Amino acid sequence: MDGRIMMDAKQELARMSEELDSAIRSYIKDEEPNNLVEACRQYPYHGGKRMRPSMVIAACGAVGGDKDKAVPLAVAIEYIHNFTLIHDDLMDGDEKRRGMTTSHVKYGMPTAVLAGDGLFAKAFEIISTMDVPSDVMRKILNIVSVAVWDLARGQQMDINNENGEKVTMEQYIETIRLKTSILFASGAAGGALIGGADDDVAMAIRDYAMSLGVAFQMYDDILGIIGDPAKTGKSAGNDIRKGKSTVIVCHALKNIKNKEDLDRFESILGKMDASEDEIEIARNILKRTGSIDYAIEMAEKYTKDAISKLDCLKDSKDKEFMIALAEYAMSRDV
Template sequence: MIDAKEYLKKMSAELDGPIKSYIGNEEPENLMEASRQYPYRGGKRMRPAMAVACCGAVGGDRSKAVPLAVAVEYIHNFTLVHDDLMDGDESRRGMATIHVNYGMPTAVLAGDALFAKAFQIICDLDIPAERMRDALRYVSKAVWDLARGQQMDVNNEGQIVTEEVYLETIKLKTSVLFAAAAAGGALVGGADRKTAEAINEYAIEVGLGFQIFDDYLGIMGNPAKTGKSNCNDIRKGKCTVMVTHTIEALKDDAAKLAEFKSILGKMDATEEECARAKQIMKDAGSIDYAMDMARAKVNRAIETIAFLPESEDKEFMISLANYSIDREL
C-alpha cells in the first residue's frame, strides 16, 4: 500500500512548478506579491493531489488535470486569505498573514485575484466544452457551499448545535472543495457523470472523516505533534461531535452536565479543568463515538470507489482516506 504522506510530498513537489507559474509580473507589483504569498509557500496540497489522482484513477492523462489542480489550490488559498482577515490571525505557515504584510484592502483584493485566476485557468482546460461546464458546476457550487459553511460556522460560534448541524457545517467548510477537486479531476480524465458523482461522494466522506479526526486531535492529540495545546478547543467551547454526543449522553445527569458546560468555553480554564472535561467526554463514550464515526466515513469513502479499476492512483485514494484519520498518532 502506498504511503499517503510520502506520496503527497512527491505530488506536492511535482505541482510546485505549475502552482508558481500562473501569476505573472503584472502591475501593481504589491498585489502580485500578495497573491503569490500563500500558494507559493507550499502546504500539504491535498486538494490538487486529489484532482490529479482522480484523473488518473479513471484512466485519464494526469497532466491534463494539473491546471485544474492549480485552480483548486488557488481557490483554497483565496479562502485562507479571507479566513485570516475574519479571524484576525497574524501568522500562517510560519509567516505573517497577508493582511498584516500588505494591509486589509490589498489582502481582500489578493483573495479576489486568486479566485478570478482560478476560474480563468479552468476555462482554458483542454477538455470538451460539456466536461468543462460540468467541472465548473462542481467548483462553483463548492465555493458557494463553502461560503455557506463559513457563515454557519460564524453563526454557531459559542453555541451548542445539534450533531446534524455540526456535520452539515463541516461538510460545507471542509469537504466540498475536496470533492470538487476529485470530481473535476475525474471529469478531466474522461469519466462519465455517474462516475464523477461517485468520486465526489468519496471525497465528501474523506473530508468529513478528516475534520472529525482533526477535532479528535484537538482534544486527544499529542501537543508535541499537533503543535497546539489540547486545551484550546475546550477553552474556546468548540462544538464538535464529541461535545454534542457528551451533552446528549448526559441529559439525565444534570450535575455532571452542568459541570461539563461550566468548563466548556471557559477561556481561563486550568489544565486540571480541561482534563476533567476530557474525562467526562471519555466516560460518556464520546471520544470513541467520534473515532467510530470518522472510521465509518472513511470506510464508506473506500467502498464508494471500489468499482474503479486497480491502479496506483486508486491505491493513493484509498491510502489518503486512511491517512485522513491516522495523522499525528
C-alpha cells in the same frame, strides 16, 4: 490503520506536491501593485500537504485519463483553498498559519481581502484554459462554482455555530460537509471528468471525496481535543476554550448524564481563559462520556464509506493512492 499505507500516502503526497509546485507558482505573474501580487503568492507558494490538488490528479489517473490535462484544475482548486484560508484567518483573527505570519497581519486587512479575491479570480481564469471538451468545461465550471457557494454557506454556519446555541450532530455534519468536504469533492469529480469518466463514475468519486472530507475534519476535531501540541502545533484545549461545536462536543452535550459533570463541562466550554487544569477536567468528562471514542468511530465509518465508493474503479496506482489518502486522513498526528 496500516502504517505502511499511511507512510505511502505521505510519501506520495510529498512527491505530488513537489511535482505540482512549479505549476502552482506559474500563474501569478509579476505585475503592479507588487504588494498585492506578493500577498496572492504567499499562501499557495508556501506549500502544505496539497491534498486537494493531488486528489484532482489522482482522480483523473484513476479513470484512465491524461493527468497532465488535470494540472490546471489542480492549481485552481489549490488557489481556491488558499483564498478561503486567507479569509478564514482574517475572520478568526489568527496571526500564524503553517509557521508564517498570516496575510492580514503581514499585508494589512484590505490587501488580504483583495489577495483572497485575486486567488478566486485566478482560479477561474486557469480553469478557462483547460484542454477539455466544451461540455466537460461547463460541468466543471458548474461543480466548482457551486462548491465555492457552498464553502461560503459552510463558513457562515461555522460562525453561527459559535454563538452559544447548542448544535445538533446533523447541523455539525452539514457544516463540515460544506466547509471542508465540498472542495475535496469538486476537485475529485472534476479530475474524473477531465479523465473521461461518465457522470455516474464522477459522482461516485465525488461521494468518495465528500466522505473523506468529513472524516478528515472529524479527525482534526479529535486532534483539537487530544492531539499532541508538539506535533499539531496548537493547544489541544483551544477548541474547548472557543466553544467549538465539534463531533465530540455535540455527542457530549447530548449524552452527559451526570448533572454535576454537565454543569462543569458547560462552565468550561467557551471559556477563553480556561486553565490547563480546567481543560483537563473537560477532557476527562468527554472520555467518561465516551464522546472521544464515538468521534473516532464516526471518523472511521466515514473513511470506510469513502473507500467503498471506489469499487467502481479498476485497480491502479492512482486508486491505491486514493484509498491510502482516505486512511491517512484519519491516521495523522498532525
